[in-house]
Amino acid sequence: xTTCPLLVSPGSGETTAPxxxxxxxxxxxxxxxxxxxxxxxxxEPHISDLLISRQGSELLLSFQLVNAFDDPLLERIQSGLPTxxxxxxxLERLRRWWFNNTVSRSELQVVAMYNAITREYLVNxxxxxxxxxxxxxxxxxELERAMTEFHALSLLELPDVGGRLVAxxxxxxxxxxxxxxxxxxxxxxxxxSERFHAQGETILTTPxxxxxx
Numbered sequence: 001x002t003t004c005p006l007l008v009s010p011g012s013g014e015t016t017a018p019x020x021x022x023x024x025x026x027x028x029x030x031x032x033x034x035x036x037x038x039x040x041x042x043x044e045p046h047i048s049d050l051l052i053s054r055q056g057s058e059l060l061l062s063f064q065l066v067n068a069f070d071d072p073l074l075e076r077i078q079s080g081l082p083t084x085x086x087x088x089x090x091l092e093r094l095r096r097w098w099f100n101n102t103v104s105r106s107e108l109q110v111v112a113m114y115n116a117i118t119r120e121y122l123v124n125x126x127x128x129x130x131x132x133x134x135x136x137x138x139x140x141x142e143l144e145r146a147m148t149e150f151h152a153l154s155l156l157e158l159p160d161v162g163g164r165l166v167a168x169x170x171x172x173x174x175x176x177x178x179x180x181x182x183x184x185x186x187x188x189x190x191x192x193s194e195r196f197h198a199q200g201e202t203i204l205t206t207p208x209x210x211x212x213x
Contacts (some may be wrong), residue, residue: 090106
């Protein structure tokens with residue numbers, strides 16, 4: 001008796017054609033889901049281009065906040081409400097068999113306020129609660145750059161410790177509610193720099209840009 005190649009009796013150890021088609025469909029669906037998740041992650045607010053350099057005992061950081069400056073945020077600023085981003089920065093000493101040890105941390109608060117009379121934006125920068133700079137900008141493009149782009153900013157002190165270190169940055173974007181009831185804080189994922197040594201590291205160089213936001 002000849003057996004149809006597409007239909008094999010149970011227990012024969014072979015897979016029927018419909019079963020193989022189903023498996024292919026499942027694999028394709030998983031791939032599409034993975035691509036969709038990656039695309040969603042790329043469109044979420046995140047820290048990009050995190051670079052570090054050294055200036056004496058100070059660690060200079062350069063980075064950019066991407067996909068956070070949207071129309072609702074601009075509308076809030078233009079309504080006259082002070083609107084801020086809180087950049088949390090920390091320096092960790094790496095441990096192979098245990099949690100990393102935080103050796104230094106700081107918080108940079110960037111607050112924007114709109115003046116409807118002059119049609120200008122005032123941007124204040126506070127480091128650990130202390131005002132370090134104020135800037136007035138006129139256009140929305142300048143405002144976005146002032147709140148999201150930073151070059152060679154002194155945010156951390158290099159400690160006198162051994163071992164390898166890593167700098168991490170994330171941003172607190174504001175608050176939201178889950179299911180309309182539970183308040184929670186919106187923030188980006190942690191971005192991290194290249195690993196380096198606090199002492200005797202040759203790959204860290206001081207950039208030409210000035211130490212300002």
